[in-house]
Each structure stands twice: as C-alpha cells, then as structure tokens.
Amino acid sequence: MQLETTTSHFRSLREALTLATCSLLASGQSSANEWQLDSALLYYSENDRVSVVEPLLMGRRDLNNGDQLNLSLVVDSMTGASPNGATTTNQLQTFTSPSGKSLHQVNPGELPANSFRDQSLSVAGGYTHGVAPLLKNSIGGNFSAESDYSALGFTDTLLIDLENRLTTFTLAAGATFAFVDAAGATPVPLSRVNSASVGSAATPDTVSEESSTYNLFNGEGKESFDLLFGITQVLSPRTLVQLNYSYTRQQGYLNDPYKIISEIDPKSGDTLGYFYESRPDNRNSHALFGQWIHHLQEDVVRLSYRYYRDAWGVNAHTAEIKYRYELGNDAYLQPQLRLYQQSAADFYRHSLPSDLSVNEVSADLRLAKIKSRTIGLKFGMPLGESLNGKFSVRLEQMLQTGDASPASAIGSERNYNLHPDLEATIIQFGYSLRY
Amino acid sequence: MDVTTATAGLWRFPFNAMASPCEVLLEGDRTTAAAIAAEAIAEVRRIEEKYSRYRQQSVTSTINRTAGSPMSVDSETAALLDYAATCYQLSEGKFDITTGPLRYLWKFTDAATLPDSAEVTALLPHIGWQRIRWQNPHLTLQPKMEIDLGGIGKEYAVDRAIALIKNMTTAAALVNLGGDLAVTGPRQHGQRWQIALENPDHHQNRLTAEAHLNVTISHGALATSGDTYRHIKSHGERYGHILNPQTGWPIRNAPRSITVAAATALEAGMLSTMASLQGAAAKAFLQAQGVPYWLVR
Numbered sequence: 252m253q254l255e256t257t258t259s260h261f262r263s264l265r266e267a268l269t270l271a272t273c274s275l276l277a278s279g280q281s282s283a284n285e286w287q288l289d290s291a292l293l294y295y296s297e298n299d300r301v302s303v304v305e306p307l308l309m310g311r312r313d314l315n316n317g318d319q320l321n322l323s324l325v326v327d328s329m330t331g332a333s334p335n336g337a338t339t340t341n342q343l344q345t346f347t348s349p350s351g352k353s354l355h356q357v358n359p360g361e362l363p364a365n366s367f368r369d370q371s372l373s374v375a376g377g378y379t380h381g382v383a384p385l386l387k388n389s390i391g392g393n394f395s396a397e398s399d400y401s402a403l404g405f406t407d408t409l410l411i412d413l414e415n416r417l418t419t420f421t422l423a424a425g426a427t428f429a430f431v432d433a434a435g436a437t438p439v440p441l442s443r444v445n446s447a448s449v450g451s452a453a454t455p456d457t458v459s460e461e462s463s464t465y466n467l468f469n470g471e472g473k474e475s476f477d478l479l480f481g482i483t484q485v486l487s488p489r490t491l492v493q494l495n496y497s498y499t500r501q502q503g504y505l506n507d508p509y510k511i512i513s514e515i516d517p518k519s520g521d522t523l524g525y526f527y528e529s530r531p532d533n534r535n536s537h538a539l540f541g542q543w544i545h546h547l548q549e550d551v552v553r554l555s556y557r558y559y560r561d562a563w564g565v566n567a568h569t570a571e572i573k574y575r576y577e578l579g580n581d582a583y584l585q586p587q588l589r590l591y592q593q594s595a596a597d598f599y600r601h602s603l604p605s606d607l608s609v610n611e612v613s614a615d616l617r618l619a620k621i622k623s624r625t626i627g628l629k630f631g632m633p634l635g636e637s638l639n640g641k642f643s644v645r646l647e648q649m650l651q652t653g654d655a656s657p658a659s660a661i662g663s664e665r666n667y668n669l670h671p672d673l674e675a676t677i678i679q680f681g682y683s684l685r686y
Numbered sequence: 687m688d689v690t691t692a693t694a695g696l697w698r699f700p701f702n703a704m705a706s707p708c709e710v711l712l713e714g715d716r717t718t719a720a721a722i723a724a725e726a727i728a729e730v731r732r733i734e735e736k737y738s739r740y741r742q743q744s745v746t747s748t749i750n751r752t753a754g755s756p757m758s759v760d761s762e763t764a765a766l767l768d769y770a771a772t773c774y775q776l777s778e779g780k781f782d783i784t785t786g787p788l789r790y791l792w793k794f795t796d797a798a799t800l801p802d803s804a805e806v807t808a809l810l811p812h813i814g815w816q817r818i819r820w821q822n823p824h825l826t827l828q829p830k831m832e833i834d835l836g837g838i839g840k841e842y843a844v845d846r847a848i849a850l851i852k853n854m855t856t857a858a859a860l861v862n863l864g865g866d867l868a869v870t871g872p873r874q875h876g877q878r879w880q881i882a883l884e885n886p887d888h889h890q891n892r893l894t895a896e897a898h899l900n901v902t903i904s905h906g907a908l909a910t911s912g913d914t915y916r917h918i919k920s921h922g923e924r925y926g927h928i929l930n931p932q933t934g935w936p937i938r939n940a941p942r943s944i945t946v947a948a949a950t951a952l953e954a955g956m957l958s959t960m961a962s963l964q965g966a967a968a969k970a971f972l973q974a975q976g977v978p979y980w981l982v983r
Contacts, residue, residue, distance in 0.1 A: 261964075261967070261970055261971045261973070261974030261975070262974060263974050263975055263976060264776045264777075264957075264960070264975065265948075265953075265957075265975050265976065265977070267772070267776055268772075268773075268776060268953055268956055268957070269949065269953060271768075271769050271772040271773070271776075272769070272845075272949075272950050272952045272953050272956075274765070274768070274769075275765050275766065275768070275769040275842070275952065276845055276846070276849065276950065276952070278761065278762070278764075278765035316732065383743075384743055384744075384745070384748070414748055414751070414752060414757075415752050415755060415756065415757035415758070416757055416758045416759065416760075417756065417757060417758055485758055485824075488756075488821050488824040
C-alpha cells in the first residue's frame with residue numbers, strides 16, 4: 252500500500268469533473284428547500300372607466316421529499332366608473348350611489364355609470380404531495396374579500412403520469428362559497444330602483460365612496476362547483492399538447508347588485524324608470540381548452556383555443572398566439588395576440604320596454620354580444636446577482652366592441668351609441684427570484 | 687435507531703442501505719444529533735428507493751421497462767443522466783451506465799466460472815451510452831438496453847446527505863455508506879477525522895498484513911473502487927468485477943483496491959472508478975489527477 256501524489260502523462264480530468272459534480276449537486280439543491288418568489292405589479296386602465304392597481308406576491312417552495320408548497324397574496328385597488336346597465340337617453344339622469352351617500356348626474360347622450368372605489372384582498376395556499384411515483388395530489392384553499400363580497404374556496408387536483416411520463420392526466424374538483432353584501436343593501440331582483448330619477452336636476456355628482464371595511468360572510472350566498480379533466484401529452488422532444496375540459500355549476504344569488512336596467516316607453520324609447528337586474532339562480536357552463544406548444548431551435552410558439560358555452564346562452568371563443576423570440580443571454584421578446592368573441596345571454600336586453608313582462612333580464616354589457624382583440628408585447632431578462640432573478644414587463648392593449656346600434660333599439664335610443672367601444676391598457680412588471 | 691457513542695461527544699447512528707453497512711456520525715447533543723441523523727438517513731433511503739434497480743417502482747426500473755420508446759424524466763434524474771453523460775465523455779467511453787445486461791452473464795460469486803465469450807459478444811449491441819438518445823428531459827433507450835446508476839448513486843447519496851446536514855447544523859458530521867464517505871468539515875477544536883480503510887491484503891493473508899490502514903481527513907470525501915470480494919479466478923488469472931463496456935470483459939490488471947480523496951464523494955468515487963478502468967495504467971492516471979490516493983495491487 253502506498254501514498255503517492257506525483258504527476259504523469261495522463262490529462263487531468265479534475266476540473267471538468269468538479270464542474271460536472273457541482274452542477275449535479277446544485278441542481279439537486281435548487282429544487283429542494285428553496286423559495287421561488289414571484290412578484291408582479293399590474294396596472295389596468297380602461298378609457299374613462301375602471302382602473303386597477305394590483306400587486307401580487309407568490310411563493311413556491313420545493314421540499315426535500317419532492318412535495319411542493321404554494322402561497323399567494325393579491326391586493327387589488329380599483330377606482331373608476333363601471334356602466335350600471337341604464338340605457339343612454341336624451342334626458343338628464345340622476346343616480347344615487349350604491350351606499351346612498353351621494354348623487355351622480357349623467358348628461359343626455361352619455362352612458363350611465365357607477366363611480367366606485369374598492370379594495371380586494373385574496374390569499375391562496377396549496378400543497379402538492381407525491382402519493383406514488385407517478386401520482387401527485389394537490390390540495391388548495393383560497394380566500395378573498397372585498398367590502399361587499401367574500402369568498403372561500405377549496406380545490407383538490409390529482410396528477411397522474413403514465414409510466415413514460417409523456418402523458419399526464421389531470422383530475423380536479425373545486426368548490427367556492429361566496430357572499431354578496433352590496434353597499435346599502437343587496438337589492439331584490441326586478442324591484443324598482445327608488446334612488447334614481449329621470450329628467451330632474453339634482454346636486455352635481457361627487458365620487459361615491461364605498462365602505463373600506465370588509466364585511467365577511469354576510470349577505471346573499473352563491474356557490475360554485477367545478478370539475479376539470481385534462482390531458483397533457485408530449486408529442487416529441489419539441490412539441491407538447493394540452494387538452495382540458497371543465498364544467499362549472501354556479502347557484503344562488505348570481506346578480507350584480509349594482510346593475511340596473513332602464514324601463515323605456517315602448518314607442519318613444521324615453522326612459523321611464525329603472526329596475527334592478529334579475530339573473531337566473533343557477534348557471535351551468537362547459538369549457539374546452541386546447542393548447543399547442545412547439546419549441547423551434549430556440550424560440551417557442553404557443554397556440555391556444557378555448558370554447559365556452561353556458562346555460563344562459565353565452566357561447567364564447569378565445570384564440571391566442573404567443574411567439575417567444577430569444578434574444579440571447581436568457582432575454583426574450585414575446586409578441587402576443589388574443590381574439591375573443593361571445594354571443595349575448597338569452598336574457599340580455601339593453602333596455603326593457605314597459606309593455607314587456609320578463610322574469611329574467613340584465614343590461615350588463617358583460618352579458619352582451621362582444622368582440623375583443625388584445626395585442627401585447629412582453630420582454631424578459633435575467634437580473635440581479637448571480638443571475639438568479641428574472642425581470643419582465645408586459646404591455647397589452649385591448650379593444651372591445653359591441654353592438655352600438657342594435658335592431659331592437661326603440662325611438663330615441665336609435666340616436667345613441669348603446670354599446671360604446673372599450674379600450675384598456677395593461678402594464679405588468681414582474682420580478683422572480685430564487686433563494 | 688441504533689445509536690452508540692463512538693467517542694466522547696460523537697454520536698454514531700448505524701443503519702443498512704444500498705446493500706451495505708452505513709453510518710452517520712454527528713457531534714453535539716444526542717437529541718439534536720438523532721433528529722439530524724434521521725433526516726440524513728431518510729435522504730439516503732429516498733435516493734435508494736428512487737434509483738435502485740432492484741425495486742420495481744424505482745425510476746431506474748421504470749426507465750428500463752420503457753426501453754424502446756421515448757420517455758421524459760424528472761429534473762433530479764435528468765441531472766444524474768447529464769452527469770453520467772459527462773463521465774462517459776471524460777473517460778472516453780470507459781465509464782458507462784449501460785453495462786447492466788452484462789451482469790446476467792458475469793456473476794462474481796465464489797463458485798462462479800467465466801461466461802461463454804459468444805454470449806458476451808451477443809450482448810454488446812445492447813450496451814453503450816452512445817446508443818442512447820438523451821436530450822434533457824427526453825430519454826430513449828433502444829430495446830433491451832438498461833441503465834444502472836449504481837456507479838454514482840451511493841456517492842450521490844453521501845454528498846446529498848452531507849449537504850442536508852450542513853443546512854441543518856454547524857456541528858461536524860460524517861456520512862459513510864459502505865466505505866464511501868464524506869465529512870462536513872473538521873471536528874470540534876479542529877480535530878481531524880480518523881478513518882480506518884480496510885486492507886485487502888488482510889483479507890488474503892491475515893497473518894502478515896494489517897487489518898486496517900488509518901487515514902485522517904478534515905474536509906472532503908473518500909471513496910474506494912475495488913474487487914476484494916468480487917472476482918473470478920480462472921486458470922490462475924484474476925477477473926475483477928469492473929467491466930469494459932467496449933469488450934464486455936473485465937478490465938485486465940486493474941488494482942484490487944483504489945481509494946481516492948477529493949472534495950466530494952462523487953468526485954472521489956468517479957476518480958477511483960476511472961482509475962480502475964485504466965487497468966495497468968491506474969497509477970499513472972491517478973498521478974495525473976493530482977489527488978491523494980491509496981492503491982493496492
């Protein structure tokens with residue numbers, strides 16, 4: 252037995268071997284006992300309407316045993332005006348704010364809207380556990396609160412890999428229990444709105460304030476139950492496809508307590524008064540989502556399509572394309588385009604002629620026939636010491652159009668744009684970090 | 687857990703894993719030491735369960751069952767395959783994780799005889815890392831091919847256990863998996879760790895040779911490659927258990943035992959294995975690496 256440390260003609264492999272060993276041990280560590288933190292600040296602004304500032308914080312921790320813990324926190328701060336459902340008319344319209352504290356006037360020819368200011372908070376947590384080598388179970392819970400809304404949700408997801416790990420099945424079920432407690436009081440559907448008037452002058456408008464205190468688990472209840480079935484299939488080392496089907500059943504108080512509808516004269520089209528909207532007390536919906544992701548030499552193309560239909564008669568199609576162009580050094584530029592269109596709900600009407608009797612009606616523009624297109628550009632690059640941080644910025648512009656002059660418009664309504672275009676700008680800054 | 691005090695202030699937690707006697711040695715108070723040792727042992731067992739080719743549910747068994755069609759692997763397995771690919775290149779094809787099928791012919795037990803050379807030749811088309819398509823995370827083995835991460839798994843487990851312990855405590859520790867071992871650093875008061883290496887000469891001749899060779903280390907790892915108990919003797923020639931993937935036959939004139947000291951168990955293990963694969967040139971290879979080594983012919 253001998254101890255020797257001299258040299259000879261063989262080439263030294265130590266440096267290359269040390270490098271390979273470090274990379275093996277580091278890769279093990281990077282996936283265990285480290286936090287991956289994602290933070291983002293989103294700014295959403297509609298022309299003359301709502302603006303939202305939304306900071307978001309998400310944390311993910313991979314544990315030694317392969318399990319994963321997820322936590323997220325989102326705070327929304329919303330201000331602005333949202334169309335209240337009343338039709339545009341040739342008269343002066345006066346609305347009292349939902350809390351009843353202030354008055355708000357809308358000039359002839361303008362689309363009536365409610366001013367509001369609100370904040371929301373939502374927290375979510377999840378834990379993914381490897382049950383067997385090819386089976387993972389993920390449980391999650393979430394809670395969100397606004398001044399007039401609170402909700403508690405639970406999900407359970409099973410991820411089943413086939414032995415070759417090229418096919419993954421996803422089975423998920425979820426339930427959400429929510430409470431709507433509108434400022435003032437939650438209105439009875441189809442009851443007459445007493446706090447609004449047509450044709451009389453009143454005190455000029457002030458921005459209405461909504462309560463900034465959270466009112467938890469009070470008011471009218473609504474529940475939502477979701478089921479999802481999905482398949483993810485690796486087609487080749489460069490191509491992946493994903494297909495999801497989901498079913499949602501909502502039941503309970505599904506109205507928007509701030510949405511009203513104008514009662515109009517069946518001949519002149521002039522506004523006579525207002526009713527609170529009335530939606531069915533349940534909604535079954537089905538959605539089919541398909542995605543195709545293809546890696547070119549360096550760049551990545553993503554195509555997706557979503558079909559949605561529900562028992563309210565809303566049929567929607569969403570198509571999206573994203574192209575990730577690699578700039579080198581882990582920086583990229585990603586142009587994206589999204590096209591969306593939906594049909595109106597069966598009970599959608601821009602206004603209600605006084606000679607018509609209905610059980611269900613809503614003038615919420617979100618239930619109208621809509622088309623929209625969103626173009627965007629995202630830029631990302633590594634940032635920070637040892638390049639373990641990633642910075643990104645995304646800029647999107649959306650244009651939504653509706654039926655400005657529907658055939659059902661009556662009398663004076665024909666003079667106005669009953670569905671003005673909506674333009675929105677979205678800017679999001681993101682930063683993620685591993686430590 | 688079986689625990690004994692090895693010396694004052696040092697706790698010893700012996701266990702069996704990877705078909706070898708193993709131990710974790712830890713300084714500090716007993717309760718803390720036991721909790722940390724339990725975590726380290728759990729990590730070793732996790733790696734054993736995940737990569738043992740003797741377990742039906744292991745990743746290795748799953749990969750081997752799926753030979754012939756493409757599959758995709760998790761990130762830890764991908765890192766191990768990347769490492770195996772690098773070692774294949776660095777050793778110019780001598781270190782190869784695909785020699786598994788040869789084990790069906792070469793049984794290194796006391797009564798074993800040499801296999802039929804035609805049978806060995808017939809297996810060669812199913813051996814060779816170059817026949818595998820590996821593009822992280824996508825892996826395709828040709829039909830009848832097998833991989834075996836046994837050549838790196840034990841050392842990987844030592845290094846992972848050491849990293850885990852370092853994350854939990856500053857107290858000094860040693861992890862020993864069947865002779866491949868690493869320490870977190872020097873013992874308290876800067877003491878070095880005393881390691882007794884088994885001397886293969888003692889196994890052969892109990893009268894003349896010392897049973898152990900004492901080595902001391904304060905940092906890093908020691909790993910041994912050898913065939914003290916695993917060889918076939920035929921017509922006066924020793925056939926060691928380290929196989930040449932290019933011929934399907936054992937490496938000729940390989941030293942009986944090579945122990946290497948390096949920063950990590952993975953490096954120490956790979957350098958000792960690569961040295962064995964050099965056969966008669968093992969010593970020259972080790973000298974070129976500039977690492978401390980102990981070689982028995």
